[in-house]
Amino acid sequence: NGSDTSPRACDVLVIGGGPAGSTAATLLARQGVSVIMLEKDPHPRFHIGESLLPCNMALLRDLGVLDKVRDIGVFKPGAEFVSDRGEGRLAFPFRHAISPRDTHAYQVRRSEFDEILFRNAQAHGVETLEGLRVTEARFAPRQPTHVVAQDEAGQTHTFTPRFVLDASGRDGFLARRFHTRHADKNNSTAAIFAHFRNVVRREADMEGYISIHLVDDGWFWMIPLRDNIMSVGFVGDKNAFSGQTGPKTDLFWKKVAESPSVAERLAPAEQLGELTTTGNYSYCADKTWGEGYYMIGDAFAFLDPVFSSGVLLAMKSAYRGARVAQAWLRNPAEGRKVARHEEQCTRAEMRRVAWLIYGINDPVQRELFLNPRNVLRMRDAIISLLAGDFVGRLRVQVPLLAFRAVLQTMRWKWAS
Template sequence: MSDWIRTTTTDDELRYSLVGLLRSVFRSIFCGSTLKQNSLTIHELGSVARLSAGAYELFGGVASVLLRGEMVNRSTQVLVVGGGPAGSTVASLLAREGIDVTLMEKENFPRYHIGESLVPSCVPILELLGVRDKIESHGFQKKCGALFDWGGERWDVTFGEKSDEGTYSYQVQRAEFDHLLLEHAKSLGVTVLEGVEVKRLVFDGDRPRSAIWVEAGSDDKVQEHEIGFDYIIDASGRAGLMNARHLRTRRYHDVFQNIAVWGYWEGAKPLPAGPEGAIAICYVTDGWLWGIPLSDGQFSVGLVTHKDLFRTKRQEGQSLDEIYQAAIKESPVIADMLAPAQLVSPLGTEKDYSYTSEQFAGPGYFLVGDAACFLDPLLSTGVHLAMYSAMVAAASLASVLRGEFTEGAAQQHYEKAYRQAYLRLMLVVSSLYQKNGGTDSYFWEAQRLTLRDCSDVDLKQSFVDVISGIEDLRDAQATLDLALETTGKAMAEWGGWHWKPSDLNSSDLNGSEWKKALEQNGDLDALSAEERELQEVRSQFFDTALQRPPTTLPEDARGLYVVTKPRLGLALLS
């Protein structure tokens, strides 16, 4: 690893670097010379900006301007588009492997973002990044579980109740959390440009080779710049650079087409039950409410309701505030907590339409986080999916760049791992949305979607492992034999909806064959569009978990899994 990646310096080094920076700046301004002519590299400039908090604050603006000048018409090994948790995570992990990474972010951080509640699977990834201590010392509210008031039942979930794996997570102000991750990426040597927008990509056949970018918010007449790359990682969130402007393969689900309305309160009572810092998830007639305690004393409360119900109420003349307040009054838990509180923010709204892309990776590119898929926020899995997909993408790409596996093999593994995580959570969310199934049905659903067997008394732990993201971390390092054995067993035990068990109780049936059996029984005709889609999701999940992708799996992709020691990458099951 190069010397410029070091994050600690002596006073002499600090003075020397600052003098060098000032000398180069003055020469650039007054003598018309460039940074390259003054032997000041991007990496050295980034190192100076990281030498101390005071130096960073003092020279951050200068560094940003100079980096833009240096970035004109240059190339990078890996370009990451987007500086949220997915982008900063994948960039940091690749940089730690000695890979040249440039990250471009449209906004200037810190910036506001919804999605404050994290799940425990994020903690091991923060540890892998080397940023956990920074997050811990920042003072975010610890989250040790959740309180569900759902479908006429009330129960709590405590992370780590029977395990020491990720015993807590955090409730975070995303502006601060995301900023910490992005600053950490800079400290690892990632070249970060904020306030720049990637307008489009330039392809060589079906492989992207360069990106055209401009200053964010500029008009059409502004000068465009180009940066070349070997690989691009799209972490641009729901905006979806690759999908919106090039691939156009995003498909929205018939289910989970919801609208979120939220605000922030002060003076709320603590939760009446549940573990420390728990999120409250409460059923109401037209949807559900979240309640999230934050470290600054504010309480985030949001309503998630179907778009058709929301549209109808608005057409009937109800204001945003009336819809929001009526839902709060309907929830005994949330209403009681907010009785002494005051709403201290305007209401925010956002479409929470769930979607997935036809493919998560292709020649020269990976889609991570929301750029690949988005799931309803019921279980607070957005940041988990972002950081999990970023970790698997970084491991896959690092192995490719080191020549350990082919691009096709690594991308097949990434596709399988991320899609399986997404589909599993989608099925658990769908079971909860039925609302009348009861806790036993939710816990059984979760157990059948794990790669481990468990006793009846441990069913709740399967639910906890799935919603906390821990099960996905296990999958990333699971062996092929275990996946085949336990997923086949789960398929054999599956109860499911609307089908005849006598025809479908064989572990020899894969997901596609289940669908065929359903069609032969004629049961699919009786399903609604939403139910039919969920049947498709079940088939996809089991096909994916059984290593049966839509296309033939390359020989060197069989049995791949993620390793973090001695370095991040993929390994082949021997």
């Protein structure tokens, strides 16, 4: 073990080279900012979260990688929700959305997708260092920031950036360090997942749809990938996991057995590799920023992935992080102002989709969600939300308000 002697200076240091880090790094480098991005796991590396949303397309186009993503992806024209409990089954084709401009997305192996974004950042002039894990960051007023990272040989490397973007994903490097991360009590869940070959796929005009199978205390995703591979996972709430003795992975097959629509599709399938679990995974940090840093993507907050919103939220928050960093480099007072504003926007955007996610296991909401009437374009507004439009345009938000009013009335009737 050893240490290098000369700290490296740069304008912005990005911790983590997932979608959030690579996006922010590319945007900054495009503006002539000197950026170093550190990634602990060399690309390509496995990551869960393979289904993108139509609103991702504009961002990928802007970054110049849309063609490459199309080449590795499975065309996704919509999302399908299925319930075996008599609540129904409904396809939500993105072409019926009120917005956005793009009416499809792609489903991708994240090892390939994340590498495309990472190499794109490199091509834009970002200095990327793989196999370097950030282990320490010291921020002090009127003193240079020190970030320390360790390589795979145990050698330490020190950096003195003018600003830090934390894009370390669920590791949440700064939020954990500052003890600002809190579990989301509305949505405390865990996931169990694996890749399978030969799962029964949807055909004809449903080809490429993501399927969400709603079961008791949770839901399954089925995401079609290339080469006849299907990503399949179960996400359960607290009830699903309570009383579970033995490995959590046993619950996967128990839940498959309880859901005829899932069991039927998995019957001819071959499992590839072990089932993996991710526990207690919804959380949010108290704040996105502090003196000299801003958190983006999962490093700040994570919402249950039932609507495949994670990569989009991460990339959008990267655009915000890049704006904050640029303002900070001009002048920290301006940086603080922009950081406050961007934090509010991120929180508002998450709230716009969180209410629907929190209710996903509520029988009343399921009933309405799977049988929405298109009065006032309520159904089309839900499709816009599923396409990733969390912006707050009136023509989407007004019908969503109507949907929520109907939902409240139904809940009230159900309770009385």
